């Protein structure tokens with residue numbers, strides 16, 4: 001039975017409200033029972049999806065016919081929630097995601113949780129705009145930022161905002177460093193030819209040069225410091241580069257250290273880099289996109305030693321933190337640096353000491369976005385539900401699976417490791433196989449639905465890359481992936 005959502009076209013709520021059925025306003029139905037029942041069914045379908053996850057293929061390509069249907073223009077007339085959901089359930093939901101599956105190990109992506117899903121539902125239901133003002137959503141975000149600062153060993157003065165991911169969090173870090181280097185006048189005058197230069201390891205994520213690009217400094221302002229696969233940047237080379245730039249009259253201002261490189265999971269020596277930053281008075285920003293969660297594991301925390309000296313840190317909740325997409329975070333040691341970088345005054349955003357316009361500074365003072373969803377809720381509910389120790393154990397387990405996978409590959413004569421297993425990522429290849437063949441092999445394994453690794457290039461060689469991020473992935477899943485690889489090379 002198709003449920004029809006009733007729409008009332010109201011040009012004047014005050015008068016037409018009385019004539020409409022009781023309770024009907026705007027886009028809301030007159031009678032909630034149908035939509036409520038649909039909501040319960042959707043929740044059941046989603047829970048069925050979680051329960052049956054391991055039995056489903058890791059990835060199914062969207063069939064051509066369905067893809068074509070999704071490329072058709074939308075009709076102006078609504079079909080109602082029931083019919084839209086029916087279409088989603090059949091044509092989108094089976095093909096919408098791979099990263100929830102335990103066999104997904106292709107890219108650094110978290111697996112999400114049903115708790116996070118419920119949190120998203122609550123967030124959308126409440127629908128606050130977390131750009132600012134005086135409501136509980138702002139406090140929840142502040143609590144999450146405070147928790148994050150403590151996790152990283154940053155002081156009480158720290159401030160931060162939730163972002164869509166580490167790309168934007170790194171960008172915010174770069175902008176804060178720029179403002180700190182040139183003073184707040186840079187916001188009006190621009191960098192005006194100031195010869196700013198920044199440093200990052202060759203293993204740095206692509207969003208780091210892009211951040212320099214977006215900040216108007218240009219990617220040429222980023223010096224790539226050598227870093228061996230699975231290891232951190234060469235600290236002596238960093239020092240030499242800074243000294244050379246200084247001698248040439250340029251303005252070194254920022255080091256972007258990596259805690260968990262996207263290719264191999266390598267960590268920079270944050271303590272040594274912090275010492276150099278202190279000596280040369282440079283801003284230390286750490287891209288700890290997924291490495292940050294090592295802080296929650298006593299066994300892994302030493303990898304982050306020195307992060308407590310950072311001026312700013314970017315990381316993601318949607319990777320090892322398992323919060324559903326999207327949820328990143330930037331925390332700045334001195335929160336005032338963020339307001340100095342972003343706060344504005346606008347008549348329509350006036351602040352008051354009471355009423356809804358109180359409770360300043362607002363998140364919109366600490367980053368580039370004004371309207372912001374309630375990301376904090378799913379982060380808060382994940383941390384609150386599972387607790388820091390459990391999230392640390394998830395990170396430890398991911399690293400243990402990666403180590404076991406590394407040991408298996410080392411023991412397979414047909415395979416070789418292309419980088420040491422530094423954290424949760426394993427890069428390997430069939431011995432002697434050319435890059436094009438490795439890429440075909442990986443696409444075959446993905447299409448088989450058995451596992452989803454990806455590829456990268458390590459020292460010029462194409463590698464199969466397995467990043468263990470999903471909390472559901474076990475050694476049985478990585479064994480299936482290796483078996484699938486071996487079967488395709490006839491071993």
Ligand SMILES: *Cc1c(COP(=O)(O)O)cnc(C)c1O
Pocket residue numbers: 108164165166167168205207258260261262287288289290316328
């Ligand atoms: C994932 C990742 C990023 C980018 O983060 P997004 O959340 O995808 O924007 C940056 N740096 C590293 C090391 C990463 O792993």
